Amino acid sequence: MARKMWMRGTVAAVSAVAMLTLAACSSEQAPSGSGEETAAGGDEMSEGDDLITIGFSQVGAESGWRAANTQSIQDTLTEENGFSLSFSDAQQKQENQIQAIRSYISQGVDVIAFSPVVETGWDPVLQEAQSAGIPVILTDRAVDSEDDSLYESFIGSDFVLEGEMAGEWAVEQYDGEGYTMVELQGTTGSAPAIDRKEGFAAAIEGSDIEVVDSQTGNFTRTEGKQVMEGFLQKYDDIDLVFAHNDDMGLGAIEAIEAAGMVPGEDIKIITIDAVKDGMQALADGKINYIVECNPLLGPDLAEIAQKVIAGEPVEKRIVVEDLAFDQEAAIEALPDRQY
Amino acid sequence: MPTTTPARPRAAEGGLRRIAHHTLFWPVVALIALLAANTVYRPSFLSVTVLNGHLFGAPIDILRNSAPLMLVALGMTLVIATRGIDLSVGAVVAISGALSLSFIATSPNPGSLSTVLLAIAIALGVSLVLGVWNGFLVSVVGIQPIIATLILMTAGRGIAMLITEGQITTVTSPPFKTLGAGFWLGLPVATLVAGGVFLLVAFLTRRTALGMLVESVGINPSASRLAGVKARTIVWTVFALSGLFSGLAGLILASNVMAADANNAGLFIELDAILAVVIGGTSLQGGKFSLSGTFVGVLIITTLTLTVTIVGISPLVTPLFKALVVIAVTLLQSPRIRESFAARARQRAARPEEVSA
Numbered sequence: 001m002a003r004k005m006w007m008r009g010t011v012a013a014v015s016a017v018a019m020l021t022l023a024a025c026s027s028e029q030a031p032s033g034s035g036e037e038t039a040a041g042g043d044e045m046s047e048g049d050d051l052i053t054i055g056f057s058q059v060g061a062e063s064g065w066r067a068a069n070t071q072s073i074q075d076t077l078t079e080e081n082g083f084s085l086s087f088s089d090a091q092q093k094q095e096n097q098i099q100a101i102r103s104y105i106s107q108g109v110d111v112i113a114f115s116p117v118v119e120t121g122w123d124p125v126l127q128e129a130q131s132a133g134i135p136v137i138l139t140d141r142a143v144d145s146e147d148d149s150l151y152e153s154f155i156g157s158d159f160v161l162e163g164e165m166a167g168e169w170a171v172e173q174y175d176g177e178g179y180t181m182v183e184l185q186g187t188t189g190s191a192p193a194i195d196r197k198e199g200f201a202a203a204i205e206g207s208d209i210e211v212v213d214s215q216t217g218n219f220t221r222t223e224g225k226q227v228m229e230g231f232l233q234k235y236d237d238i239d240l241v242f243a244h245n246d247d248m249g250l251g252a253i254e255a256i257e258a259a260g261m262v263p264g265e266d267i268k269i270i271t272i273d274a275v276k277d278g279m280q281a282l283a284d285g286k287i288n289y290i291v292e293c294n295p296l297l298g299p300d301l302a303e304i305a306q307k308v309i310a311g312e313p314v315e316k317r318i319v320v321e322d323l324a325f326d327q328e329a330a331i332e333a334l335p336d337r338q339y
Numbered sequence: 340m341p342t343t344t345p346a347r348p349r350a351a352e353g354g355l356r357r358i359a360h361h362t363l364f365w366p367v368v369a370l371i372a373l374l375a376a377n378t379v380y381r382p383s384f385l386s387v388t389v390l391n392g393h394l395f396g397a398p399i400d401i402l403r404n405s406a407p408l409m410l411v412a413l414g415m416t417l418v419i420a421t422r423g424i425d426l427s428v429g430a431v432v433a434i435s436g437a438l439s440l441s442f443i444a445t446s447p448n449p450g451s452l453s454t455v456l457l458a459i460a461i462a463l464g465v466s467l468v469l470g471v472w473n474g475f476l477v478s479v480v481g482i483q484p485i486i487a488t489l490i491l492m493t494a495g496r497g498i499a500m501l502i503t504e505g506q507i508t509t510v511t512s513p514p515f516k517t518l519g520a521g522f523w524l525g526l527p528v529a530t531l532v533a534g535g536v537f538l539l540v541a542f543l544t545r546r547t548a549l550g551m552l553v554e555s556v557g558i559n560p561s562a563s564r565l566a567g568v569k570a571r572t573i574v575w576t577v578f579a580l581s582g583l584f585s586g587l588a589g590l591i592l593a594s595n596v597m598a599a600d601a602n603n604a605g606l607f608i609e610l611d612a613i614l615a616v617v618i619g620g621t622s623l624q625g626g627k628f629s630l631s632g633t634f635v636g637v638l639i640i641t642t643l644t645l646t647v648t649i650v651g652i653s654p655l656v657t658p659l660f661k662a663l664v665v666i667a668v669t670l671l672q673s674p675r676i677r678e679s680f681a682a683r684a685r686q687r688a689a690r691p692e693e694v695s696a
Contacts, residue, residue, distance in 0.1 A: 061500065062602050064507045188654040215647070216654035220603045221507075221596040226404060230648025233397040234381055247507070251596055258520060260390045277509045277598075 051084040052309055055104030057114035059141070060092040063219055063247055064275040068339030069115075069140065069295035076298030083302065094118055098125045105132045111305045113137040119144040119191055126150035135308045139297050141191050148316060152308050155300045155318045157293050159192045163199020165291045165324050166242060166270050170200075173288075174268070175207040179239040182231045183214035184224050184252060186244040192293075196244045196272060209240065217248040224251025232259045243271045246278030246290065253286050264288055274325060276337050282330040290330070292323045295339060362620040365671040366635045369618075369664070373642045377649045384649065393522035397645065405641040406529035407432070407588035407595075407605070409634070412612040413540055414470075414581030416633045419616055420557045421574050422625030423477060423484035428585040428612060430495020431469050432605025435462040435589030437502040440599035444510045455514040463586050469495075470582015474575035488578075492609070499601035508599040519594030529591045536584065541630050550628075553577065557625030611640055618668055639668065 054077055058070055070087075077083040086109070090097040094117045104112050105128055112134055116122060122143045129136050130150060138154040170181075183200075186193030197214070204211075213231060217224035224247060231238060232255060241256075243249035249271035256263040263269055263286045271278055274292035281287045300318060307314050325333060358364060377384045377397070387396035411428045418425045439462040446454045469491060476487035521528045544550030555563040556570045564570045588608070593599050617623065618639055619632025643661055646652075652660045670676050 060602065061505045067505045067507070070505070185654060188657075213648075213651060214654075215651075216657070218603075220600060221598050222592065222600070222603065225596055226644060227648055229400050229404075230645050233384065233400065233645075234649050234651075247598075247600075250509075250598070254520065254596055259395065277507070 052082055052305060053084045053109040054111045054305055055109040056087050057097045057100040058089050059115045059117050060089055065273050065295050072296040072298035076302050092117055101125050105129055110309055111135055113139055113301055115140040116143050137304055139301055153304050153314045153316060155297055157320050157322050159195030160199040162272050162291045162293055162322060163196035164203045167200040167203025169289050170270055171204055171207045179209045180237050181209050181211050181240040182238055183211060184217040184227060184243040184248040185214055186219045188216050193244055200242055219245050221247045221251035224248030225255045228252040228255035238267055240268045246271045246273040246275050249287055250277060275339060279330045279334050279337055282327060283334050285327060290325045294320045294322055363632055363635055366618050369668045370635060370639050373646055377646055380650050393525045401641050402530045403527035405637050406533035407591045408611055409533040409637045410584040410588040411608055412615040412633050412637050414584035415612040416616050416621055416628050417577040418581050419621055420553050420628035421577050422557045425488045425581045426609050427488040427491035427495055429605040429608045430492050431466050431582055431585035432589035432608055433496055433499035433601050435466045435586035436593030436599040436604045437499040437601050438462045438465055439590055440508045440510050440593050441502050443512050444508050449510055449512040452514045462590055466586020467583045470579040474578030478571045478574040503599055503601045510597060515594050516597055519591045554626050615640055
């Protein structure tokens with residue numbers, strides 16, 4: 001009897017825990033970057049009185065890329081530049097993000113900006129913002145909605161184009177050599193994973209690069225390494241790895257080295273992102289090519305927010321320009337790489 | 340209905356039946372089935388070669404990748420045996436990795452052995468303190484384990500983020516890398532460390548009275564206290580050990596990729612560890628525990644992860660595939676399910692005899 005009661009208690013406690021964790025994660029963070037006043041953009045600002053209050057809901061802090069993105073936003077949307085930023089971290093959960101947006105609506109901020117964790121399910125909360133008369137700006141990731149009047153503008157990289165750039169370089173370098181390629185995908189179902197895969201596949205069509213396998217490494221080093229270990233056990237003749245971000249590529253490097261091969265030589269590696277660690281590996285010759293995914297969206301966001309408040313028309317889609325690096329370009333760019 | 344089972348040659352089946360009734364029978368069958376499935380897809384799956392003076396192959400990868408989960412699950416087994424549960428292990432993993440790598444990254448000489456040893460000592464010390472904190476909340480303050488460790492579970496990743504300042508800390512330090520990715524006598528150091536801890540715990544619990552004391556606390560805390568067992572000390576100790584082992588797991592995970600990722604290091608490892616313990620036949624209601632069961636459980640989970648890649652399960656259905664395997668293993672282990680299967684088999688076997696008679 002006592003045992004049964006105990007079990008029931010445990011079940012109840014586990015469900016309570018599940019709910020608590022969901023709720024506990026939405027705690028807002030004070031913008032930690034506000035102490036360092038390194039204004040990166042928004043120069044022609046009117047000083048002082050009329051601060052634009054902006055609520056920003058970030059996806060999380062899941063990668064070096066995201067950390068740089070957060071830093072850029074916090075460093076740009078400062079009081080010196082005419083903004084009062086409240087920043088919240090959604091810990092990669094849509095419900096946290098919806099909660100944060102609702103709280104921004106009830107606070108009556110001037111502008112809401114966010115990077116959607118997933119593509120779908122945003123219509124109700126965006127309609128709430130619209131009926132409250134608060135303009136919404138999307139950064140980095142898009143939403144999949146029929147009604148594009150729900151947001152003012154979407155600032156971010158074109159992930160399909162990133163995949164294409166990576167694929168085109170691969171074709172240029174390796175077509176005709178009958179390369180066998182494996183792919184390390186990002187988090188299943190996320191826009192960058194879907195689009196980069198699609199862009200790359202389109203670019204290598206018609207070449208003799210053969211994609212033999214594609215698995216998810218969840219954008220992390222540990223899983224990138226684990227999946228690559230599996231690939232190395234499964235196939236004898238991998239020539240090329242395409243990783244959807246640097247971190248998974250760095251994990252793959254570890255796996256390739258552990259298998260007694262030389263990354264960048266025996267197995268070529270192409271990644272996307274161009275964070276500092278990735279650029280270092282590129283400069284060292286362990287990665288062969290990196291397509292940048294520019295995280296410094298702060299200045300663009302500041303500009304669009306000002307225009308929206310001033311009632312000026314803004315473009316629905318603002319594509320952030322992405323560069324691409326080979327080894328020499330990486331060595332050149334590395335010293336003043338901010339992230 | 341058919342209470343009389345048909346007469347069978349008992350002697351011949353006795354040994355087999357005893358093996359089949361062993362608690363570890365079905366987990367081991369599941370492990371063998373997974374390995375067999377991999378071998379079908381990749382005939383050389385089980386082959387181990389020598390590469391650069393160390394062993395190389397899928398079984399070695401499995402053993403090496405099992406090490407962190409093995410350590411966490413060991414602590415979890417002891418905690419569960421005292422009727423507790425430790426949800427904070429993943430957070431401790433993240434803190435330990437963040438502490439050690441941040442220390443190495445800021446030290447003037449990241450490659451020196453003394454720096455690395457100091458970093459390891461600091462990380463393990465803090466992990467032990469965190470375990471002691473959990474134990475204090477449970478055994479002295481009397482908070483339910485699931486709630487007590489939930490505190491650190493939610494706070495811990497935040498602490499790790501503070502330590503790494505939200506960045507992924509990357510370092511180059513050959514001595515530290517040895518821990519997670521190095522080899523000694525041809526075997527992965529991580530595996531040797533986890534194996535050593537496993538043997539130590541097995542020795543302490545099975546060759547001394549400690550294991551019995553842990554079980555008695557788990558079966559009935561009040562009765563064991565009345566019988567003179569220091570239940571409070573036992574509970575406190577197992578939580579402290581769980582923290583320490585998780586810290587060691589965190590070091591291995593950080594060393595594996597030489598990066599401290601406060602967000603993702605050891606994410607959901609508490610669930611994997613609990614699963615490994617349960618697959619191994621230790622009841623969540625406390626009491627009897629099986630270290631060898633946990634060992635098999637850990638191997639199943641790690642092999643499952645590799646299987647997804649080798650068999651080429653689409654990422655879209657990976658969670659479903661894993662869930663199905665876990666459901667199959669746990670159902671096969673359930674005595675009630677096995678009983679009803681056996682009864683059905685007996686019925687089926689009995690029927691033709693009735694007809695012929």
